[in-house]
Amino acid sequence: MTAREAALPFHDVRGRGFSRRSPLTDGWEWIDNRVVAPAARVLPLADCAGLRLADAITAVGDWPPADRAALDGYAVAAADTLGAGSYNPVPLTAAVAVSVGDALPPGCDAVIPYEAAQAVGPFIEAIDAVAPGSGVERRAAWAAGGSPLLPAGRRLRPADLGLLASGGHHSVPVLPAPRVRILLAGGAKAGAPEQLGAMLAALVGRDGGVVGAVGNLPANLDALAEAYVLPGADLILSAGRTGTGPDDVAPPALARAGSLDLHGIAMRPGGSAGLGRAGGTPVLLLPGEPMAALAAYELLAGRAVRRAAGLPADLPHATVQAVTARKLVSEIGCLDLHRVRMDEEGRLEPVASPGWPGLAAAARADGFVLIGADSEGVPDGAPITMYSFTKYRFA
Known part of the structure; x- marks a missing residue:
């Protein structure tokens, strides 16, 4: 030195x-x-995947903004299909072809799928009856204007970004x-x-x-x-x-x-x-x-x-409550991390002592247990918490 x-x-x-x-x-x-x-920054949605929302997000307006088709077929008045069946086709005088997401035309309150209708020349006949609201995604079914969309702290997933975009948001505050x-x-x-x-x-x-x-x-x-x-x-x-x-x-x-x-x-x-x-x-x-x-x-x-x-500070691992298959030895004054695996009976056994080097034992382990600095170990058959190496409390 x-x-x-x-x-x-x-x-x-x-x-x-x-x-x-x-x-x-x-x-x-x-x-x-x-x-x-x-500090939070407002970023375009395309740059927000995996980041945490800094503030709760509310819907700009109703979503969907109007009643719309939830399947491909014909928009109809459900009352016009009463009594329809394969042996009793009912002519539909006001059927309008729609695709998923199309707004329902005035006077229509249901969508009859193509499989439940048939074309006869220029006319459409129902061969099955539908109830009001069948095949329809109602206005504000997912969110009413001003209602919560996602909470603060949410780690944004790809589906969340799609939801935000559909709700009228092009950028959001993130950490x-x-x-x-x-x-x-x-x-x-x-x-x-x-x-x-x-x-x-x-x-x-x-x-x-x-x-x-x-x-x-x-x-x-x-x-x-x-x-x-x-x-x-x-x-x-x-x-x-x-x-x-x-x-x-x-x-x-x-x-x-x-x-x-x-x-x-x-x-x-x-x-x-x-x-x-x-x-x-x-x-x-x-x-x-x-x-x-x-x-x-x-x-x-x-x-x-x-x-x-901006994530919770505590250990992110999902926990499993189990019992020890044999004693886990520890050292007073030192917190010990034991790599363990779960046997066929759901009991935990060590795959290496805390002082044993290398990652091979960790690769064979299902998780780890922690033994506090005030303990000499955990006896055989004692309850203990395992922290999983493969499952987490947040993603």
């Missing part, structure tokens, strides 16, 4: 180890106090997706850069962010510090070089670029994660080992991305 590095304003754990680690709740509090959704820069430091040590880059980009997208760039940087303090202060990102995720080895330069680089506010979180895996700021931008340091990076993202960095996107 150089004299210059030794003078940096942070507790350097390189070659010393962590004297203590902060509770995960401290990391959550740090994020909640510093990460907010960007822009946060711009997230991913930096992979020094080969990310045990994690191949391509593993981490692909995984983290997918997780950021799931949580409502947009990855502006994935950069590969050497394990060089100066290079990392310069990368942290580059403008153009709302959040920075830096993966790799966060531990206690002599080449773990990400924490001192962040301290030089701005501030290293927390380093070392009491969780397994992912305990070398950290948080700080550079040029006013929140920076989250993730371990370079892929499973540790995944855990640190799910439990820490993902919260920052979701808050910046």
Whole structure:
């Protein structure tokens, strides 16, 4: 360590180890106090897919604006079809051919499908009776003018955009997706850069962010510090070089670029994660080992991305209530993330211990369970909550 590095304003754990680690709740509090959704912007509908509505949207007018055909056929007065049947065709003197979406002509209150009518020369005959309103989409069936269309906070889906367009909206106020820069430091040590880059980009997208760039940087303090202060990102995720080895330069680089506010979180895996700021931008340091990076993202960095996107900050995973198939061992003073799978009897069994590296076990798992820092583990047959790796509370 150089004299210059030794003078940096942070507790350097390189070659010393962590004297203590902060509770995960401290990391959550740090994020909640510093990460907010960007100001709303009014954007064209074409640019709004996947974004959050900043305000509730109401219908400009009735939709549909008039009674209209809900199927292809003939618009008729239902009373004119009374008694019609295959053995008793009834002539229709006022039948008008319509297609789906056509407004009903005056005097018509039903649409008889082509299959229930027949052409006899220039005349149309009903061979089945229809009731008033049959085959008709009533005026304001979907929305009356001034009524709610979509609530604030809604993450816009393609069908929502169609609904908004049909309701007379061409642009809406949305929360822009946060711009997230991913930096992979020094080969990310045990994690191949391509593993981490692909995984983290997918997780950021799931949580409502947009990855502006994935950069590969050497394990060089100066290079990392310069990368942290580059403008153009709302959040920075830096993966790799966060531990206690002599080449773990990400924490001192962040301290030089701005501030290293927390380093070392009491969780397994992912305990070398950290948080700080550079040029006013929140920076989250993730371990370079892929499973540790995944855990640190799910439990820490993902919260920052979701808050910046206007999504609920809590874990997005759908939960399943189950019981353990065998004991899950934990460590007092450290929150443990156990990868688990569900057996044929609906019980959960671990596929790897929290300290076991690599993503292979996560790929075999159905989800994960969390064991609090005050627990030594969960006994066989105990109830527990699993967070699903494949199902989420929002899409």
